[in-house]
Amino acid sequence: MSTASRFALAIHGGAGTIAxxxxxxxxxxxxxxxxxxxxxxxxxxxxxxxxxxxxxEAAVRTLEDCPHFNAGRGAVFNADGQHEMDASVMRxxxxxxxxxxxxxxxxxxxxxxxxxxxxxPHVLISGPGAFEFAHREGxxxxxxxxFFDRFRYEQWQRTKGTDAYQLDHSxxxxxxxxVGAVALDLHGHLAAATSTGGMTNxxxxxxxxxxxxxxxxxxxxxxxxxxxxxxGESFIxxxxxxxxxxxxxxxxxxxxxxxxxxxxxTLPPLExxxxxxxxxxxxxxxxxxxxxxxxxGHLAPDGTPVTAxxxx
Ligand code: ASP
Numbered sequence: 243m244s245t246a247s248r249f250a251l252a253i254h255g256g257a258g259t260i261a262x263x264x265x266x267x268x269x270x271x272x273x274x275x276x277x278x279x280x281x282x283x284x285x286x287x288x289x290x291x292x293x294x295x296x297x298x299e300a301a302v303r304t305l306e307d308c309p310h311f312n313a314g315r316g317a318v319f320n321a322d323g324q325h326e327m328d329a330s331v332m333r334x335x336x337x338x339x340x341x342x343x344x345x346x347x348x349x350x351x352x353x354x355x356x357x358x359x360x361x362x363p364h365v366l367i368s369g370p371g372a373f374e375f376a377h378r379e380g381x382x383x384x385x386x387x388x389f390f391d392r393f394r395y396e397q398w399q400r401t402k403g404t405d406a407y408q409l410d411h412s413x414x415x416x417x418x419x420x421v422g423a424v425a426l427d428l429h430g431h432l433a434a435a436t437s438t439g440g441m442t443n444x445x446x447x448x449x450x451x452x453x454x455x456x457x458x459x460x461x462x463x464x465x466x467x468x469x470x471x472x473x474g475e476s477f478i479x480x481x482x483x484x485x486x487x488x489x490x491x492x493x494x495x496x497x498x499x500x501x502x503x504x505x506x507x508t509l510p511p512l513e514x515x516x517x518x519x520x521x522x523x524x525x526x527x528x529x530x531x532x533x534x535x536x537x538x539g540h541l542a543p544d545g546t547p548v549t550a551x552x553x554x
Contacts, residue, residue, distance in 0.1 A: 249294075249541075252424050253301050253305065255311045255419075256312060276311065277305075280301040280539070281541055285545055285547070292427065293433070294431050294432055298467075299435060302329075303352060303353065306351065306352060315384075318394050319398035325389040326345070328351070329437035329438070329452065332460060334434075335432075342358060344369045345368070349381075349384045356435075357379050369447065398443060423435050424520055432463050440452070449474075456484035457482060468482075472533070482508070490522070496526075497526050500520075502530060516532065518531070519540075
């Protein structure tokens with residue numbers, strides 16, 4: 243079995259036009275605490291020799307449970323005033339993947355996605371079918387009230403009844419949310435996971451890039467693990483996460499060059515505002531974005547959580 247001399251973990255809590263004017267010290271601390279908590283939980287798994295898959299699930303679950311991020315508790319409202327969530331997970335050693343789209347009342351959609359990977363013959367299931375599967379698998383469910391967040395509710399009130407839909411986390415036209423994690427474990431394996439409430443006021447059971455393997459999430463031990471956040475439609479058209487892998491595998495680019503190419507060259511012409519976090523098989527971590535901010539963090543080589551929001 244191959245081994246790595248180190249482990250690595252990076253996370254994001256969404257990217258977008260994050261207005262500095264909307265950020266006050268208390269709010270910034272709340273976001274940073276949420277990110278640090280996720281890094282600590284994921285890091286503990288890796289330090290003890292646990293798998294990258296367990297680590298990304300633990301980190302994303304922590305962010306799903308934190309109401310400040312648009313995933314799980316605190317997910318945005320759709321046009322019907324409900325929370326419809328998408329999530330996916332992929333392991334780099336076997337290329338197995340699982341995903342769910344448009345699920346309601348599931349406390350941790352990332353865990354349901356993992357269950358799809360491990361306990362069903364499918365990769366992606368959706369809506370009421372996914373709920374039925376969750377029920378059958380004994381996945382933790384919550385009532386609507388659990389997902390309610392006043393900030394998100396007011397966000398929705400501003401677009402409710404209109405044709406506008408918005409991504410989370412910004413002041414202007416573009417709002418992004420979503421959480422994600424990528425990890426390398428001490429056994430040399432990579433994994434990625436992404437989870438989101440999608441876009442405020444979304445209709446027609448709209449599905450973004452987050453539950454689509456290759457668009458919002460991808461992992462392959464040969465190259466890297468990737469999780470995306472941003473304007474989902476553009477990330478789908480760019481097949482963004484897979485493109486990072488492809489640039490490394492077929493063109494021999496480094497992780498940093500591959501992420502830079504996708505984030506700054508490929509996505510902008512497609513109106514693809516957002517960011518990407520990725521880790522390669524050597525444990526190098528890249529967190530890059532083409533908008534004003536991305537809630538993000540990684541573990542320093544000594545294991546200390548490092549978090550950031552703006553392009554400092
Ligand atoms: N990419 C997500 C989506 O389009 C949203 C986000 O990252 O905030 O559903």
